[in-house]
Amino acid sequence: MERFGFVGLPNAGKSSLYNALAGGGALAAPYAFATTDPNVGVAKVPDTRLERLAEMSESKKVVHAAVQFVDIGGLVEGASTGEGLGNRFLAHIREVDAIVFLLRAFPDTDVPGPDDPLECLRVLEIELALADLETLDAQITKKRKAARVDKALQAEVAALDEAHAVLAEGTPLYRADLSDDVREALRPWFLLTAKPVIALVNVGEDDLDRIEEITAPVRAELGERAEVIGMCVQLEAEAAQFTGTERVEMLEALGLGDGALERFIHSAYEILGLRTFLTTGEKESRAWTFRAGSTAPQAAGRIHTDFQRGFIRAEVIRWDELLEIGSWAKAREAGKMRLEGKEYVVQDGDVIEFRFNV
Structure with missing residues (x-):
């Protein structure tokens, strides 16, 4: 399962965000390094399409797609040289597929550190860029020597040199104008700043009506390089303790509207390059991640390797078209099912039934 990790200065709200997604379990305390080891949880990806298909099929079971998330201990200035949790912290980040920068934007005399989200972003980016620079410095000379003998390594060395030049200026790689080929060559190096990024600006309870104003400087700074979302994490965590109508009432009482948590989960899901196809029937309706x-055939393999190995064809229909027709049987009778072969590229929102033989 793909994972995204929360990265922020101490007490920026990472553990509260974890609790909002997981329904509790992480220690949220107003002192640095309350989290020394990463908390790992799973968040259900809300999907009204799945709910409506389950209702149509009168499914006994509904299974949502999910993503894994990691609450990593707070990063401090100097982490790349061993300050705070140092290399232990950085090792945890290397294991995730995408990063959520949690940027504090609320004043609190009990919580040390800056409350300017741009300053928080500056510290986080510099420390991760320095760590990546150190990684390249330790290996690039060996790679250059090897490339003199093995010409096949020259493209990788050129990519490393380009990345090194960017990092040496203090610029994280996700902000750089690197070609797709260069990014692909850098993938095996698991560089921290090459990962996709979401910037989550954590505002105070009194600033809910100023979220757009507070997040604007971060949006201007990052441009199209990262998704920027503003929310009051603490209030979202409180609302997440409730479900159904109780949660709706809680969100309204807190002045959160529909809440920002679902938008954040969807953004994290999509930034990882994930999409959803659906299956539905009386026994079960399920969202499958691909x-x-x-x-x-690759999508079929998400259900079972036998499905991929023995793939024959896929019966496909868009979720909204299926709902309009009313049932899988009626869609088949009306000739609305498309028969797709091995070359078909699955689309988000496809409802599929696979045919296979092993």
Whole structure:
């Protein structure tokens, strides 16, 4: 399962965000390094399409897609040289697929550190860039020597040199104008700043009506390089303790509207390059996660390797078209099912039934 990790200065709200997603379990305390080891949880990806299909099929079981998230201990200035949790912290970040920068934007005399989200962003980016620079410095000379003998390594060395030049200026790689080929060459190096980024600006309870104003400087700074979301994490965590109508009432009482948590989960899901296809029936309706660009056999393999190995064809229909017709049987009778082969690229929102033989 793909994972995204929360990265922020101490007490920026990472553990509260974890609790909002997981329904509790992480220690949220107003002192640095309350989290010394990463908390790992799973968040259900809300999907009204799935709920409506389950209702149509009168499914006995509904299974949502999910993503894994990691609450990592607070990063401090100097982490790249061993301050705070140092290398232990950085090792945890290397293991995730995407990063959520949690930027504090609320004053609190009990919580040390800056409350300017741009200053928080500056510290986080510099420390991660320095860590990446150190990684390249330790290996790039060896790679250059090896490339003199093995010409096949020259493209990788050129990519490393380009990345090194960017990092040496203090610029994280996700902000750099690197080609797709260069980014692909850098993938095996697991560089921290090459990961996709979401910037979550954590505002105070009294600033809910100023979220757009407070997040604007971060949006201007990052441009199209990262998704920027503003929310009051503490209030979202409180509302997450409730479900159904109780949660709706709680969100309204707190002045949160529909809440920002679901938008955040969807953003995290999509930034990882994940999409959803659906299956539905009386026994179960389920959302299945696949990588964007996957073919029908690859998507079938998400259900079971036998489905991929023995793939024959896929019966496919868009979720909204299926709902309009009213049932899988009626769609088949009306000739609305498309028969797709091995080359078909699965689309988000496809409802599929696979045919296979092993």
